[in-house]
Amino acid sequence: MRNALLLIVALIAAHGSVQAQQHVLQAGIDVLNYEFTIQLPDAGRHIDAHALITVRRSSASDNVVFDLVGLQVDTVSVNAKPSAFQKDKATLRISLGPISRPSADTLLVDVHYSGEVEDGLIIQTDNKGRWRAFGDNWPTRARLWLPTVDDPADKATVTWHIIAPIDRKIVANGELIEEKVMSTENGTVGGKKKITTWRMSKPIPPYLMVIAAAPLVSYDLGLTARGLSEFPPGVKQSVYVFPEQANYLPGPFERAGDIVEFFARTVAPFPYEKLAHLQSSTRYGGMENASAIFYADDIFQRRAVTDGLIAHETAHQWFGDAVTPRSWGHLWLSEGFASYFEKLWVEKSEGEAAFRNGMRELCDEIVNAREVQQRPVIDTLQTEPMQLLNTNSYQKGAWILHMLRSMLGDSLFFGGIRSYYMHHRHSNATSDDLCDDLGTFAHSDLRWFFDQWLRRPGFPEITTDWKYDPQTQSVTLEIEQGSRFRPYRFPLKVEIQMPGGSSQFIVVDVPAQKSYTVLLRKVDSPPKELLFDPLIELLAAIKSKSTK
Ligand SMILES: [Zn+2]
Secondary structure, eight states: OBOSOHHHHHHHHHHHGGGOOOOOOOTTEEEEEEEEEEEOOSSSSEEEEEEEEEEEEOSOOOEEEEEOOSSEEEEEEETTEEOOEEEOSSEEEEEOOSOSSSSOEEEEEEEEEEEEOOSSEEEEEOTTSOEEEEEOOTTTTGGGTSOBOOSTTOOEEEEEEEEEETTSEEEESSEEEEEEEEOGGGTOOSSOEEEEEEEEEEEEOGGGOOEEEESOEEEEEEEESTTOBSSTTOEEEEEEEOGGGGGGOSGGGGGHHHHHHHHHHHTOSBOSSOEEEEEEOOSSSEEOOTTEEEEEHHHHHTTOOOHHHHHHHHHHTTBTTTEEESSGGGTHHHHHHHHHHHHHHHHHHHOHHHHHHHHHHHHHHHHTOHHHHHSOSSOTTOOOGGGGSSTIIIIIHHHHHHHHHHHHOHHHHHHHHHHHHHHHTTEEEOHHHHHHHHHHHHTOOOHHHHHHHHSSOOOOEEEEEEEEETTTTEEEEEEEEOSSSOOOOEEEEEEEEOTTSOEEEEEEEEOSSSEEEEEEOOOOSOOSEEEESTTSOSOSEEEESOOO
């Protein structure tokens, strides 16, 4: 996701902490599929809903706990038999009965529930009097309207049956299966209703399970990335907006096809049935819901959608959605990747200079960010996911990938990324998984790199100095590391500029020590200047002591 404003994040962080407890994953309980049937109201926030949940049980556990905050549970059955349950403020505990086979069984849990939805599904009436509802679950708000194992590590497929007045467009994850008008005998009051069914056939975490229900109009971007989807023949893309924004389109979405094609060629086929882009009520600037990206309403109203934002949320379909961090502490595997792939799109579409400028800007943000100085990227002590939407997860995460690429070279880096993606596609991953997959592919032990950049706060603060000795025709290079952070190990590229205008590049392998001196021999005349990290490949604050 991308944040609209830091201020909003701060407000939400304060407000959202009530329901943000971590779900405690139950050993031997794995949700395979959710099938939600939700009757939306004509007005107001009351829903009547029904969740059919397929649970795989591989331990002797005789109950299952779902997250469900507020709302009222009316009846529960397990394998079509009424079941005892306990509903408290935040959870629903259901008795499963004894395990039927010695090793494992699969249960169908049926929950009927209803009530006023407070959040998660954001229901509003806009200033034109139009009723609208948009799911916005990140990080732990699915449980405010959906009984789920609301944890990124329990991914499941999902089917949506949404009952709503016929003038609302219903969009959800996956593929549109059916949209049919219901006869009035089906219990509707005041006008015709329809039932719309969407089906997501790849497992996703609950934080990405969404619906949109609003008077939206759609703009068809057609079939893009032909031959580059897990669902042949290509990626069907469309944009959904409120009618007054219809003449904005395709606008920045003209590049949406190129963006998907570029990422699919760089990583792997697009993972889902289609890709929709929606004007929505999300709290975030953009939210990468699987196959249905939600963008903030006001960005459309101001007509300020950028292809950087589209690229960021699109990259999440691979990183975050198809490969999901196993726990929030590894959030950089989602946000760092999306931030870096956004910059890779800049490199592809605007060229190398724009890309390097972008990386330099991120570097400036990192060295000035307090959380980078105080906390590591893998911040397992931070239990509030909102607090992880920070410079560590985004900018520093992106820079860690950039340094891996600079160190390994394009072929090994992208090959290693593809290998990691294919290993964990439609599943979960941790930072160690990435370290192992990249390291195996590149035949290189990268643990020192991952430890130093991900498990420690900070960055190298380097002071450089050099002098030329005409007697020995050599350059002495001194690299001093500041004492605020432990010394880092890194390759440092140096450009030696000669008076005639020629240049030579060398790479110094700087060890993790406070000061390091290198002697460069056979420099037959005094260099004009030495440039340290001229190609912006090292995340560091670099200053030079003097020249000559
Ligand atoms: Zn993001």
